[in-house]
Amino acid sequence: MGEKMSRRLFVYLIAICGWCANVSAANEAELTAKFDGQRESYVELDTKIVAASKSAMGDFDMTLKMKSGVMAVIEPGDNGVQITQTIDRVAMGFDSSMGASFFDSDLPDEEQSAQWEQILAPQVGMALGINLDAKNNVVSCTGMEALVKKIDEQASENMFWGAERPRYNADRYKVQWHNQALSIFPGKTIKVGESWTAPYIEEAAELKDFRFDCTYTLKSVSVKDGRKLAEIEFAGQISEESKKFEGEGMMPVSNIKLEKATLTGNATIDVDRGELVRREDHAEVAYSGTMGQGESGPPMSTSRKIHREYVVRKVADRRAEKKKNGQVTAEKRRKAEEAEALRRSKFADAKNVDVSTAIRANPLGDDATWPQWGGPHGDFKADSTGLADSWPEGGPKKIWDRELGDGYSSIVSDGKRLYTMYRPIDEEKNKTDEIVVALDPETGATIWEHKYEAPYAEGTEVSFGRGPHSTPLIVGDRLYTVGSMVHLHCFDKNTGEVIWKRDLRKDLNASHMMYGYSASALAHGDTIVLPIGGAGQAVVAFNQSDGEIAWKYQDFGPTHASVFVIKPDGVEQMILFAGAEVVGINPANGELYWRVEHPTQWGANISTPVWGEDGWLFIASAYGMGSRGIKLSTEDGKPVATEKWHNNKMKIHHGNAVRVGNFIYGASGDFGPVFYAAVDIETGEFAWRDREIGKASSMYADGKMLILNEGGMLYLAKVSPSELKILGKMKVSDGRTWTVPTLVGKRLYLRDRNRIMALDLG
Numbered sequence: 001m002g003e004k005m006s007r008r009l010f011v012y013l014i015a016i017c018g019w020c021a022n023v024s025a026a027n028e029a030e031l032t033a034k035f036d037g038q039r040e041s042y043v044e045l046d047t048k049i050v051a052a053s054k055s056a057m058g059d060f061d062m063t064l065k066m067k068s069g070v071m072a073v074i075e076p077g078d079n080g081v082q083i084t085q086t087i088d089r090v091a092m093g094f095d096s097s098m099g100a101s102f103f104d105s106d107l108p109d110e111e112q113s114a115q116w117e118q119i120l121a122p123q124v125g126m127a128l129g130i131n132l133d134a135k136n137n138v139v140s141c142t143g144m145e146a147l148v149k150k151i152d153e154q155a156s157e158n159m160f161w162g163a164e165r166p167r168y169n170a171d172r173y174k175v176q177w178h179n180q181a182l183s184i185f186p187g188k189t190i191k192v193g194e195s196w197t198a199p200y201i202e203e204a205a206e207l208k209d210f211r212f213d214c215t216y217t218l219k220s221v222s223v224k225d226g227r228k229l230a231e232i233e234f235a236g237q238i239s240e241e242s243k244k245f246e247g248e249g250m251m252p253v254s255n256i257k258l259e260k261a262t263l264t265g266n267a268t269i270d271v272d273r274g275e276l277v278r279r280e281d282h283a284e285v286a287y288s289g290t291m292g293q294g295e296s297g298p299p300m301s302t303s304r305k306i307h308r309e310y311v312v313r314k315v316a317d318r319r320a321e322k323k324k325n326g327q328v329t330a331e332k333r334r335k336a337e338e339a340e341a342l343r344r345s346k347f348a349d350a351k352n353v354d355v356s357t358a359i360r361a362n363p364l365g366d367d368a369t370w371p372q373w374g375g376p377h378g379d380f381k382a383d384s385t386g387l388a389d390s391w392p393e394g395g396p397k398k399i400w401d402r403e404l405g406d407g408y409s410s411i412v413s414d415g416k417r418l419y420t421m422y423r424p425i426d427e428e429k430n431k432t433d434e435i436v437v438a439l440d441p442e443t444g445a446t447i448w449e450h451k452y453e454a455p456y457a458e459g460t461e462v463s464f465g466r467g468p469h470s471t472p473l474i475v476g477d478r479l480y481t482v483g484s485m486v487h488l489h490c491f492d493k494n495t496g497e498v499i500w501k502r503d504l505r506k507d508l509n510a511s512h513m514m515y516g517y518s519a520s521a522l523a524h525g526d527t528i529v530l531p532i533g534g535a536g537q538a539v540v541a542f543n544q545s546d547g548e549i550a551w552k553y554q555d556f557g558p559t560h561a562s563v564f565v566i567k568p569d570g571v572e573q574m575i576l577f578a579g580a581e582v583v584g585i586n587p588a589n590g591e592l593y594w595r596v597e598h599p600t601q602w603g604a605n606i607s608t609p610v611w612g613e614d615g616w617l618f619i620a621s622a623y624g625m626g627s628r629g630i631k632l633s634t635e636d637g638k639p640v641a642t643e644k645w646h647n648n649k650m651k652i653h654h655g656n657a658v659r660v661g662n663f664i665y666g667a668s669g670d671f672g673p674v675f676y677a678a679v680d681i682e683t684g685e686f687a688w689r690d691r692e693i694g695k696a697s698s699m700y701a702d703g704k705m706l707i708l709n710e711g712g713m714l715y716l717a718k719v720s721p722s723e724l725k726i727l728g729k730m731k732v733s734d735g736r737t738w739t740v741p742t743l744v745g746k747r748l749y750l751r752d753r754n755r756i757m758a759l760d761l762g
Helices: 002-027 114-123 144-155 159-167 170-181 315-346 504-508
Strands: 028-031 039-055 060-076 080-096 099-104 127-133 138-142 188-191 195-204 207-224 227-238 253-270 275-291 299-313 397-403 418-422 433-439 446-453 473-475 478-482 487-492 498-503 522-524 527-531 539-543 549-553 564-566 573-577 581-585 592-597 616-621 626-635 638-647 657-660 663-668 675-680 686-690 696-701 704-709 713-720 723-731 742-744 747-751 755-760
Touching: 002 207, 028 207, 028 227, 039 080, 039 315, 060 315, 080 114, 080 315, 099 114, 114 144, 114 159, 127 170, 138 170, 144 159, 144 170, 170 195, 170 275, 195 253, 207 253, 227 275, 253 299, 299 315, 315 686, 433 478, 433 487, 446 487, 473 522, 498 504, 522 564, 581 626, 592 638, 616 657, 616 663, 657 696, 663 696, 686 723, 696 742
Parallel strands: none
Antiparallel strands: 028 188, 039 060, 039 299, 060 080, 080 099, 080 127, 127 138, 195 207, 207 227, 227 253, 253 275, 275 299, 397 755, 418 433, 433 446, 473 478, 478 487, 487 498, 522 527, 527 539, 539 549, 564 573, 573 581, 581 592, 616 626, 626 638, 657 663, 663 675, 675 686, 696 704, 704 713, 713 723, 742 747, 747 755
C-alpha cells in the first residue's frame, strides 16, 4: 500500500511540475531572433493593394495582387550569419480602370503581361544575400546589382521598370528584410500582456517610404505540435519625422498632405527557433496633393489599403505546389494551341486581296514620297515595289546610322531630304530646346536644323518620353511642325528659314495633355488642321500662308490622335478621334456630321483610326476600351455612322494598325498580354494572334508587312487571314523604338530615342 502511494505521489508531483512548467510557458516567452544553425525554409509574401485616385485627369481605381516566394538558407558567416534567399516565384495580378494584366512565373501561359514579364521573369533563380553580425544587425546585402543588371537586359526601356528600378537597391532590400524577419523581436523575455515598440517602414508607391512607430503586445504563448508559439498583436502610428513627404516614381506628386496613415496586424513567433513564422498586417494611407513636379499641377487625392501575409512554409510543400502548377500550365497551353488552330482554320479560305490600297490619291502630290503622318495616303502604306522577299542572316544592308536625339517624331521625306524633330540628348538642354532637322537621305548628314526654346510646362510628365511626339508635314516647298509644347512652325523646307510661327498654348490655351502634344498636322485645301481641344476649338484650321485661323469649331477635349479626311460615298468628312468619342465633321467649316462614343481613361485615344473605301472605319484604344467597327454611309447626302461591333480584346495602345483586304493587322495589348493580331473588319473577330512580336508599329508595301517592335527588332512578314509568316528579322536598336518606320522607294528609315538609320530593302 505504501509503495502504491509512493508511485501515485511521484506521478502526481511530476504532473504538478509539468503543469507549473506549462503555466510558466503560458505567461512569458523569450522573443529573440535566432540564427544559430543551418536551416532551409520557403518564405512567401502575399500582398493585396486596393487604391483609388481622383484628379482633374480622371478617376482611377486599382487592385494589385503580388506574390513572392524565396528559398531561404541560413549558414554561418565569417563573423555572424549569412542568409541566402533565392527567388523561386514572382506573381502579379493588376486590375484597374485602365485594364488588367497578369504574370506568374509558376504559370507561364500565353495570357501573361509582356511588360510585367520583362521585369519579373528575370528575377526567378536569382539569389540575394543578407549578412548579419553576431548581434543580428544587418551588415550588408549582396546580389542586388546582378539582379538589376539582369532585368535591365530585358526591360531597360520598359516604362514600368523605369518607375520600379529605383526601388531595387540594397538599402531598401535591407529595410524590407528587417521589416519581415527582425522588426517584431524585442530581444528579451516578455510576459503576456506586456508591450514594446519598434519602427516599421511602409512603402507607398508615389511617395517615398515613411516610418510607423509600432507598439507590439504579447497576447498568448502556447504549445502546438511540439512548437512553442507566441501570438502577438500590433498597431502603428506614423512617426513625426515621416509627416513631410516627397513624391517619386512614374507619376510624381507634389504638395502632399497626409489625410490618414494606420497600421494594424498580428503575428506568430516560434519561440525556441527564434523565427517569425507568420505575420499579417493591414495598412491604410490617404493623401492629397498635385500631380507632377510643381505647384500648379492638377489636384489629386489617393487612398490605399494594403494587406500583407508573410508565411514560412515547408520546402517539400512548395516543391509539390510547383509541380502541380507545371501540370496546370501544360494543360492551359494545350488548350490554347487547340483554340488558336481552330481560329486560324476558320479563316483559311478568306481572301487577302488588298482592296484598300490607294484608297485616295496622294493629296500632296506624287512628288511627296512620304510627306506626312501615315505616309503618302495616310494609311501606313507605300507604293514601293521590288522589295526583297527574304533577308540574309543579320538582316538587310545598313546604309548609314548616326546619333540624333530624343523624341518619337517619325520621319517624312520629299525624296530629296528627310525631316524629323528631336530634343538634345543632353538632359539640361533637353528641358528647353526642341529642334527641327533636315537630313541628307544618302548619308544622314545634317543639311539644316532650327532650334527653338520649348521649356516643359509646369506638371509635364516626361518619364515615358521627352518629345517631340508629332510628325512634320510637307506641303510643296513648306514644312509644318508642331512640338510637344504646341509651338507651331512653318519653314521653307529647302533652307530652314522660319516663314511664320505660333505659340498655341499662349494663343489658344492649347493643352499639352500632360505628356506633351502628339497629334500631327493635316493639309486640307489651303489650310493645315490640328486638333486643339476646348470650347469652340476642338479642331482648328490655320491658313498655310500666314498661320492665321481659317476656322475653328466643336467643343471636344484635346486628343493624342491626328485628324484625317476621307470621302465615303463621294462626300468628304474629317475624322476626329477625340478623348471620349470618334466624330465625323465637315472639313470646310467643322460642322458636326455624326458622333460615336468611345471613352477611355484620361481621354487617351492615341492610335490613328483605319478606314476603307468600302465605308468601314476601325478605331482602337487601350485602357480597357478595345475596338469598334463603324460603317460609314450617307443619308440625304449627309454622312452618317453606324456602330456594327465592339470588341474589348483588340486594344491598340500607342502603336498603329494597317488594313489589308478585309483584315486589320496590328499589335494588341497595353498592360496585359500583347499579341500581333489579325481582326476581321466586318465582325471584330480575331483570325489569329501571335505573341512573338509583342508591342509594335507597322507599315505595308509590295505585299509585305514591315513590323518594328518596341524592343528594337525589325520583322519582314507576310500576313494573311490564316497566318503570320516571318520572312526575316533584324535587331536594329537596343533602345525604345515606338516610332513608325518610313519607306521611300526601297529605303527604310528608322529611329529610336537616340539614333536614326537607313536600310536598303531591295
